[in-house]
Amino acid sequence: MTNPQNRPFPAASRPASRAAAEFAGTFLLVFGLIGAALLTSPDSNGHADQPGTGLLGVALALGLAVTAGGFAFGPISGGHFNPAVTLGTAIAGRLPWGLVPLYVIAQLLGGFAGATTVYGLLSGAQGGTLDTAVAGGFASNGFGALSPGLYDLLPVAAVELIATAVLVFVVLAATHPTKGTPLAPLVIGLTLTSMLFVALPIDNASINPARSIATAIFGGPDWLGQVWVFILFPLVGAAIAALLYPRLFAPREEAAAPRS
Incomplete structure (x- = not known):
């Protein structure tokens, strides 16, 4: 995200920060999304019936978490x-390429920490709550027999590519240095919520390789064997959106400006 002024607002931040x-x-x-998926979405907590939130709760949990984190x-x-x-953002010239590895490593570690924390909470429940969560893939993403709706690879790949492209389009527009909005985190959070309404029944909604890797680690070998789909197609969707954005939506002078 960037500040809707004439420069990116994280420009002065140290790499460690x-x-x-x-x-x-x-x-x-990840903590909010996977915690909601495994704890509040079901109609049972493994011990007693409870009013589960279903897919609505999971979609809202992600949107709210991204909004709060963005602000x-x-x-x-x-x-x-x-x-x-x-x-x-790097392809679009909004982030120096030298910072990309730092960001990705931090995201992977943060996602794993979030999933590990949920795992730790579930391990403290009596009964088979943790075993049930792990046996179900720990809210991991999948296609074919591992898809919630038994969707094949093609629709799963398509929804990941399209949803991620939409997300990146919105990120680049809402955080445009001169035409963006101070409410960009809210706009992006609402976008993710709407994308989850489509993707959750198809493949448990990745749109984020860090989220997919984190849960597949706990889901086990079958889920890890399919995680490549949820790395590749979100990245392809992001790249397509970043390449198309300046040609479709950016002012002519921005499209022609050199990338830093």
């Missing part, structure tokens, strides 16, 4: 919390 912000934001995203940590790092967004 950027990494910490990306770690914290990705932790918040809290966006001024430090830009608030990507997603390797696909980092790739898109």
Whole structure:
């Protein structure tokens, strides 16, 4: 994300501060999303019936987490919390390529920490709550027999590519240095919520390689064997959006400006 002024607002942040912000934001995203998926979405907590929130609760949890993280940590790092967004902003010239590895490593570690924390909470429950969560893939993403709706690879790849491209389009527009909005974190959070309404029944909605890797580690070999889909197609969608954005939406002078 960038400040809707004439420069990116994380420009003066130290690399270590950027990494910490990306770690914290990705932790918040994964902890909120996976915690909601495994704890509040079901109609049972493993011990007693409860009014589950279903897919609505999961979609809102992600949107709220990204919104909160964007407002809290966006001024430090830009608030990507997603390797696909980092790739898109770098291709669009909004982030120096030298910072991309730092961001991605911080995001992967933050996502793993978020999933590990949820795992730790579930391990404290009596009964088979943790075993049930792990047996179900720990809210991991999948296609074919591992898809919630038994969708094949093609629609899963398509929804990941399209949803991530939409996300990156919105990120680049809402955080435009001169035409963006101070409410960019809210706009991006609402976009993710709407994308999850489409993608959750298809493949548990990745749109974020860090989120997919974190949960697949706990889901086990079958889920790890499919995680490449949820790395590749979000990155491809992000790259397409970043390449098309200046040609479709940016002013002529921006499209012609050299990238830093």
